[in-house]
Amino acid sequence: MKNVTITINGAEQQAQVEPRLLLVHYLREVAGLTGTHIGCETSLCGACTVLMDGRAVKSCTVLAVQADGHKIGTVEGLANGGQLHAIQEGFWEEHGLQCGFCTPGMLMCSHDLLAQHPSPTDSEIREAINGNLCRCTGYEHIVNAVKSAARKMTKRVSARAA
Amino acid sequence: MAQNGKPTSKSNGKSNGTRNGDAAPWVGRKLKRKEDPRLIQGISHYTDDLKLPRMLHCVLVRSPYAHAEVGAIRTDAARAVHGVVGVFTAEDVSSIGMVPCAIQMPDLKVPKHPVLATERVRYVGEPVAVVVAEDLYAARDAAELVEVDYEPLHVITNMEKALGNETSYVHEEFRSNKAFTHALKNGDIAAAFKKADRVVKQRMINQRLAPIAMETRAVLAEYLPGEKRLTVWNSTQIPHLLRTQISVMLGLPETAVRVIAPEVGGGFGSKLNVYAEDGIVPWLAMKLGRPVRWSETRRENFASTIHGRDTINDVELAVKKDGTVLGLRVRILADLGAYHQLLTPLIPQLTALMLAGCYKFPAIDIEIQGVFTNKMSTDAYRGAGRPEATYIVERIMDIAAHELNIDSAEFRLKNFPQSKEFPFNTVTGLTYDSAKYQESLKKALQLAGYDALRRRQKNGLKQGKYYGVGVSTYVEICAIGPSAATPAGGWESATVRIEPTGKVTLLTGASPHGQGEETTFAQLIADQLGIDPDDVNVVHGDTLAVPYGIGTFGSRATAVGGTAAYLATQKLKAKLATLAAHLLGAKPGDITIGRRVLTAKGSKKSIPFREVVMAAYTARSIPAGFEPGLEATHFFEPSNFTFPFGAHIASVEVDPETGEVKLEKYVAVDDCGNVLNPLLVDGQIQGGIAQGIGQAMWEELIYNEEGQLVTGTLMDYALPKAHFLPNFTLDRTVTPSPVNPMGVKGVGEAGTIASTPCMVNAVCDALASLGIRHIEMPLKPERVWQAISHAQAAPREPEPLLVGALAASAARKNAQKPARRRT
Numbered sequence: 009m010k011n012v013t014i015t016i017n018g019a020e021q022q023a024q025v026e027p028r029l030l031l032v033h034y035l036r037e038v039a040g041l042t043g044t045h046i047g048c049e050t051s052l053c054g055a056c057t058v059l060m061d062g063r064a065v066k067s068c069t070v071l072a073v074q075a076d077g078h079k080i081g082t083v084e085g086l087a088n089g090g091q092l093h094a095i096q097e098g099f100w101e102e103h104g105l106q107c108g109f110c111t112p113g114m115l116m117c118s119h120d121l122l123a124q125h126p127s128p129t130d131s132e133i134r135e136a137i138n139g140n141l142c143r144c145t146g147y148e149h150i151v152n153a154v155k156s157a158a159r160k161m162t163k164r165v166s167a168r169a170a
Numbered sequence: 171m172a173q174n175g176k177p178t179s180k181s182n183g184k185s186n187g188t189r190n191g192d193a194a195p196w197v198g199r200k201l202k203r204k205e206d207p208r209l210i211q212g213i214s215h216y217t218d219d220l221k222l223p224r225m226l227h228c229v230l231v232r233s234p235y236a237h238a239e240v241g242a243i244r245t246d247a248a249r250a251v252h253g254v255v256g257v258f259t260a261e262d263v264s265s266i267g268m269v270p271c272a273i274q275m276p277d278l279k280v281p282k283h284p285v286l287a288t289e290r291v292r293y294v295g296e297p298v299a300v301v302v303a304e305d306l307y308a309a310r311d312a313a314e315l316v317e318v319d320y321e322p323l324h325v326i327t328n329m330e331k332a333l334g335n336e337t338s339y340v341h342e343e344f345r346s347n348k349a350f351t352h353a354l355k356n357g358d359i360a361a362a363f364k365k366a367d368r369v370v371k372q373r374m375i376n377q378r379l380a381p382i383a384m385e386t387r388a389v390l391a392e393y394l395p396g397e398k399r400l401t402v403w404n405s406t407q408i409p410h411l412l413r414t415q416i417s418v419m420l421g422l423p424e425t426a427v428r429v430i431a432p433e434v435g436g437g438f439g440s441k442l443n444v445y446a447e448d449g450i451v452p453w454l455a456m457k458l459g460r461p462v463r464w465s466e467t468r469r470e471n472f473a474s475t476i477h478g479r480d481t482i483n484d485v486e487l488a489v490k491k492d493g494t495v496l497g498l499r500v501r502i503l504a505d506l507g508a509y510h511q512l513l514t515p516l517i518p519q520l521t522a523l524m525l526a527g528c529y530k531f532p533a534i535d536i537e538i539q540g541v542f543t544n545k546m547s548t549d550a551y552r553g554a555g556r557p558e559a560t561y562i563v564e565r566i567m568d569i570a571a572h573e574l575n576i577d578s579a580e581f582r583l584k585n586f587p588q589s590k591e592f593p594f595n596t597v598t599g600l601t602y603d604s605a606k607y608q609e610s611l612k613k614a615l616q617l618a619g620y621d622a623l624r625r626r627q628k629n630g631l632k633q634g635k636y637y638g639v640g641v642s643t644y645v646e647i648c649a650i651g652p653s654a655a656t657p658a659g660g661w662e663s664a665t666v667r668i669e670p671t672g673k674v675t676l677l678t679g680a681s682p683h684g685q686g687e688e689t690t691f692a693q694l695i696a697d698q699l700g701i702d703p704d705d706v707n708v709v710h711g712d713t714l715a716v717p718y719g720i721g722t723f724g725s726r727a728t729a730v731g732g733t734a735a736y737l738a739t740q741k742l743k744a745k746l747a748t749l750a751a752h753l754l755g756a757k758p759g760d761i762t763i764g765r766r767v768l769t770a771k772g773s774k775k776s777i778p779f780r781e782v783v784m785a786a787y788t789a790r791s792i793p794a795g796f797e798p799g800l801e802a803t804h805f806f807e808p809s810n811f812t813f814p815f816g817a818h819i820a821s822v823e824v825d826p827e828t829g830e831v832k833l834e835k836y837v838a839v840d841d842c843g844n845v846l847n848p849l850l851v852d853g854q855i856q857g858g859i860a861q862g863i864g865q866a867m868w869e870e871l872i873y874n875e876e877g878q879l880v881t882g883t884l885m886d887y888a889l890p891k892a893h894f895l896p897n898f899t900l901d902r903t904v905t906p907s908p909v910n911p912m913g914v915k916g917v918g919e920a921g922t923i924a925s926t927p928c929m930v931n932a933v934c935d936a937l938a939s940l941g942i943r944h945i946e947m948p949l950k951p952e953r954v955w956q957a958i959s960h961a962q963a964a965p966r967e968p969e970p971l972l973v974g975a976l977a978a979s980a981a982r983k984n985a986q987k988p989a990r991r992r993t
């Protein structure tokens with residue numbers, strides 16, 4: 009067993025884990041955060057996408073011990089108090105989800121994209137979410153959702169700057 | 171929706187859209203979904219998210235062989251793993267009933283289907299043992315240590331070999347690999363073919379697919395011996411039917427079993443079933459006296475959750491030289507896999523029913539053989555039989571158009587029934603409710619800029635560019651269905667309860683898994699009662715809360731479940747009117763329900779909705795014979811199916827050097843009757859189109875000769891990804907259905923049904939000038955490239971026969987020969 013200290017959504021947590029424990033299992037079973045989903049466990053579907061130090065990673069491909077000393081962001085940490093994040097609003101308003109299973113991964117992946125490219129084109133969005141599979145939506149409403157989020161975030165940034 | 175036994179409201183309390191004045195109904199608006207706030211915050215619960223005190227985990231040990239005798243099973247090493255609680259094999263679970271099949275047919279062979287394999291395994295992935303442990307990792311470790319002796323047997327994967335020269339059998343006891351035959355014949359088919367100027371023939375294969383709901387299957391079971399209550403959380407589309415089947419499998423009174431479908435992460439038909447694990451996991455919970463959870467891995471999901479399609483179709487179309495269709499003959503081999511799951515033998519029969527498509531075929535002749543092979547069962551996958559039918563009809567129509575040198579849109583328009591001919595009786599014995607096929611296709615042609623696309627295609631050829639235009643129309647059979655035509659009841663239930671505070675609870679038997687019924691059903695009830703959708707809480711997926719229901723599949727939820735809710739609400743409206751009349755001193759017939767108020771016609775007297783509601787509960791001032799409370803239940807039995815329809819057009823460019831297909835434009839005009847929420851309808855169509863294009867272009871489950879699934883991971887099985895697809899151009903026509911009072915038809919499968927033939931038509935159209943008439947799906951670059959190289963290597967042949975007397979007689983001769991340029 010190994011000791012790990014991981015900061016999840018701003019709160020530092022310590023735990024003893026098996027060295028082979030996957031980060032996604034740590035989040036779901038140890039930290040009790042089940043918003044991060046498992047769709048394949050083999051790095052192919054993106055349902056488990058979280059942020060590690062701000063960048064999107066597939067948490068089924070990261071060991072909990074590799075996250076030791078790092079900051080992890082999950083879907084549960086997106087909303088600020090009761091206030092939804094612009095990306096969440098975008099998905100809600102543009103009907104970017106149906107069964108919702110791929111959604112947490114899509115949100116976190118989009119979060120990474122918009123941090124790097126605040127106003128991506130349709131094809132940049134499609135490229136960015138390429139590693140995240142959705143069987144329900146056909147992706148078009150997801151693309152709309154990310155665009156809507158981008159607009160909101162840009163507006164908020166310029167409002168703050170003004 | 172209920173979780174952990176407690177029904178909970180999932181609304182975030184925020185107003186959901188604003189109402190533009192009193193008159194505008196909620197139905198028809200692009201309302202944001204009520205279910206989304208919990209889903210986008212990651213605070214909803216799918217089965218695998220639920221955890222109970224003292225919960226155990228289990229892992230199935232599965233056969234690596236497609237066909238083998240099972241010998242000794244050694245479990246000692248597995249039992250020795252720290253944390254392992256038990257290992258069980260077929261002998262231990264022999265009290266569990268068979269995995270059920272709900273279909274009856276006169277000659278259907280129904281093999282025994284035990285939950286764990288007994289003497290033989292018959293497909294790769296068949297469960298042979300189950301390991302239970304304190305945690306998932308221990309269970310997985312132990313499962314690897316279970317040693318099973320297998321004696322490999324001859325493997326049957328090819329349907330034609332399985333039927334010809336039979337010497338080995340998937341099920342010895344039948345001495346045959348033929349599971350059933352089914353025929354549908356109507357009209358004078360011999361005369362049709364005799365009269366034909368041309369017979370267009372093609373063999374076409376509908377490949378095996380994996381449904382791939384992003385949430386795999388999962389089961390959590392808990393048994394409380396004192397209360398004698400088994401609670402099963404299951405990622406299912408059919409909680410009530412599953413409860414009945416679990417009670418049968420485990421020999422429990424049905425009243426002792428409660429099934430809860432928590433959040434369900436997609437189904438596409440794969441969760442419209444009853445699987446071995448649905449019996450095993452509850453049995454383990456009872457046996458061990460502790461809750462047990464099982465979650466399928468994606469690998470297991472590929473191998474051991476039902477597959478879709480997998481048919482070989484020999485198609486012959488009799489047609490006159492002027493393009494009038496005369497008759498259709500289809501011979502289908504349907505690969506059923508090794509066992510029947512719940513609906514396995516039904517699916518090819520649905521194909522037969524829908525083989526008339528949107529056309530006026532005077533005669534039809536269909537024969538189907540269901541074949542056992544050493545593979546996982548096929549069953550209902552999005553569209554379930556209808557995509558197969560539409561593929562056959564729309565492909566042969568396109569091939570015929572090319573052979574006759576008639577424009578493929580013209581050819582279709584010529585053979586549609588006119589809208590005044592509806593209700594239209596098809597040659598397959600169905601009565602299509604309502605449609606305007608011409609209008610829908612013409613709208614699609616216009617949206618696509620069809621004439622310009624054809625001009626570009628012609629000009630492109632001069633520059634060595636291969637542009638193709640694919641046209642596909644479709645009709646589907648929805649609102650499944652009248653009970654007489656369904657194995658387990660085709661009705662749906664709803665209970666509507668106006669609570670004392672005026673809030674409304676709807677209990678619906680149509681348990682959704684992404685369709686958004688918490689929103690659309692709230693919209694329709696809000697309009698009826700003059701309240702807001704936020705006032706309506708839709709409860710589903712809990713057999714203890716909801717009256718018996720059938721479930722969500724076959725694009726039935728709105729048309730059947732929504733209608734049940736609508737009709738239950740009418741009963742309450744009558745009751746509200748009676749009570750309001752009593753309170754206002756008016757006649758019930760004069761009461762109208764407005765926005766949160768009931769008014770007596772002709773007088774200025776009115777009473778707030780909430781006061782009437784409260785009066786029904788306080789019951790101090792009620793008319794004689796008035797039953798207190800405000801709750802009504804309706805079980806709606808539809809009088810017919812509904813038949814949504816539409817026209818799709820795809821424009822593609824094929825690169826002759828690489829075989830790559832570029833989808834440039836995709837236009838879909840769909841008609842699903844009246845629309846409750848356009849945003850959600852668009853979502854269903856877009857998702858469906860993507861799935862159908864997936865079949866046409868990329869998806870394929872391949873079993874090799876040893877019966878190994880070689881495309882059994884998301885690495886090998888190519889699901890559509892975001893950058894594979896363009897935005898789609900959607901539009902609709904609205905032809906209300908006369909079958910239900912809301913005039914709705916259903917939309918869940920439309921996109922999947924139309925888009926597959928549309929894409930293949932487009933690609934084959936692009937390459938027609940090379941003499942290519944058909945390429946089997948999926949149209950991967952490699953396969954397209956091969957077709958092109960074969961065609962280029964073959965000696966050039968004359969242009970397709972032109973219509974004319976001479977050509978027609980030549981055609982009759984040619985019709986008997988296989989097409990020389992078939993690829």
Ligand code: FES
Nearest residue numbers: 047048049054068
């Ligand atoms: S679960 Fe991690 S990528 Fe699929």
Ligand code: FES
Nearest residue numbers: 106107110142144
């Ligand atoms: S919304 Fe169901 S998988 Fe994306």
